[in-house]
Amino acid sequence: MSLKKIGTLKEGRVNTVCVCADTDSDEWHTLWEIKKHKTARLLMEMQGASPFAECRMDGERLCVLLSYEEPRPLGKFYQGGLYTWEERRRIYGNIVEACVNAAVPYPLLYLLLKERCINIRQDDSMYFTYYILLDNLDTDKAEKDCAGLAAGLLAELMELHGKKEERSCLALIRKKLRRNAYNSFTELVHDIKFIDGRKRLSLIWGRIPYPEQSTKDKLFRILLIITAVLVAAAVLLVASQLMFGDIPLLRAFSSAVRKIGTESLLR
Numbered sequence: 180m181s182l183k184k185i186g187t188l189k190e191g192r193v194n195t196v197c198v199c200a201d202t203d204s205d206e207w208h209t210l211w212e213i214k215k216h217k218t219a220r221l222l223m224e225m226q227g228a229s230p231f232a233e234c235r236m237d238g239e240r241l242c243v244l245l246s247y248e249e250p251r252p253l254g255k256f257y258q259g260g261l262y263t264w265e266e267r268r269r270i271y272g273n274i275v276e277a278c279v280n281a282a283v284p285y286p287l288l289y290l291l292l293k294e295r296c297i298n299i300r301q302d303d304s305m306y307f308t309y310y311i312l313l314d315n316l317d318t319d320k321a322e323k324d325c326a327g328l329a330a331g332l333l334a335e336l337m338e339l340h341g342k343k344e345e346r347s348c349l350a351l352i353r354k355k356l357r358r359n360a361y362n363s364f365t366e367l368v369h370d371i372k373f374i375d376g377r378k379r380l381s382l383i384w385g386r387i388p389y390p391e392q393s394t395k396d397k398l399f400r401i402l403l404i405i406t407a408v409l410v411a412a413a414v415l416l417v418a419s420q421l422m423f424g425d426i427p428l429l430r431a432f433s434s435a436v437r438k439i440g441t442e443s444l445l446r
Contacts, residue, residue: 182208182244191312193218198247209309211243218313225284245309251298253305259340267341268374270303271333275371277305278329279364287311289320292328326361333367348373 182199185207189196195212213219219241223234233244253274259267277297281288290311291297298306334352337345351370355361 191314193313207247209245209247213241253299264344273305286320323362
C-alpha cells in the first residue's frame, strides 16, 4: 500500500492526526503518527481489540492506519426539533449502539467521546471519526467511564432538543450522573426506554411514579396519599351532616352505647 498525505488535522505532543489516500485505490484513511515509544507500545498491546487497519514503523514513528469517513458531527447535523419522540429515542439508542459496536478499547473510546468525535449519517446511524490526540491516554479508563460520558452526551441533547417525552428519562439520567451510577452501556439502554409519548390512563392515585425515586420522594408521596384519604373522609362526614342532620356512623355508635348502659342499669 502506497499512501499520499492529504493534510494534517491535529498535531500534539504524542501523535499527529492526518488524512491520507491510497494511491492504488484512491481510498482515504485516517493516519496516526505516534511519536512517543511508550504510547506506541500501549497501542500495540491494544491492537487485538482495536480498529487499526494496519500498524507499521516509519523510522522512529509508529504509523497507525484507521478507517476514514467524511465527518458529519452530531452536534452540527442533529436537528432534534424536527424529529418525533420515537425518532429521537431511536437516535439516542443509535448513539449507545455505536459505542458498544465501535470495537475500540475503552481508553480510546473514552477519548473519542470526550472529544465528541461521534457523527450522524443521513439515515441517523452513528459512527466515529478518529481525530483524537493521545496526550491524555489513560489505560485505566473502563466501560463505566465511557458510559458516564455517553450519558452526559444524551442529557445534553435532551436538554437542547428534547420535549416533554424526555422529561422523566432526563431526570433519571441527571440523578444517576450526579451519583456516578452508570456502570455499563446496558444500563443506559434500559433508561432510554422511559422515553414514551403514548397516552396512558391515570391511576386512582395518580400516574406511575418516576423511576429511581429518593426516600424523600417516596415519603412525600405516602403523606400525600394519607392526606387525600383524610380529606375525602372529612368531606364525606360533612356531606352526611348536611343530608341527615347528623352523622349515621356516630348515631349507630352512640345508640349501641346507650343500649349497653340501659341494660346495665336494669340489672
